[in-house]
Amino acid sequence: MMDVLASIRPDSWNFPLFLHVLGAMVLVGAVTAAVVAQLWTVTPADGDRLRRFSFRTMLFVAIPAWFVMAAGSEWIYSKEFGDSSDDPTWVGIGFMTREGGGLLLLIATICAGIASRKSKSGLARASGIIAAIALAAWIVAIWAMAAKPS
């Protein structure tokens, strides 16, 4: 949906696009923070603090941002493509990374919650790696939304 960033579009598309982009930006920032906090711990004492930070960031910021991004994407999709069954490739990439990334984010958050509660550094690292995979997929999606490969 971000392809329309660089073009003039009907005014009614602007707010859904704004919601979609803002949600995606907060999502990417929050997951980046969570990944760095899980994977870049200097001392064991830092580990407890950062595991808790990472879990809360995913639960209270990243997951709500994912819902805002997803709601915005459905809204702008319904306006831009309606009932069309022939989606461009970049839309397919967007849907795939949205759903797959959302599932990975959920798994990473559950792992982070258990790791934070039980001080399990291995599980925290797994949570960071899973979230990093989701983040990589979303970076590909951002490129696809903007560059629109056909």
Added chain:
Amino acid sequence: MDLNDWILSLHVLSAFALVGAMVIFTLMIVALWNTDNPARVVAFMPLSRVGAVLVMAGIAGTIVFGVWLAISLDAYQLWDGWVIAALVLWAVGTALGQRSGEEYNAAAVQAQDDLKAGRPSSLPAYGASRAFWLHVGVVVVILLILIDMIWKPGA
């Protein structure tokens, strides 16, 4: 895909880096709110380093690729009102962010020194300080830039 598509994607990726960094700094400010524990501040320093790298990439990428696009695309000109507004907001946001970053950096260095010396810390930056309000200013400016980029008033 032509060159303009690549420039647009790099411009958008830079914008994500910039806003992502602001999200990281905001989360750190919330996590360290009113703290007087230097160890806690030092624990977050790797995160602030990542944020700083993203800010630099975002600031440079948004302006370079944004101006390139405005010159390259026939539909837009550098002197369009919404482009000028974005450039002015970008400059204001960069200046505010630099001041805020300097104050938070000074507080982080102080926390590191206090932790090494084993002395109690006073960290006024980590509350409703001038650094905090400058950061709020940056967040508002970035939101205005995003609104300007999407609505393109006058285009």
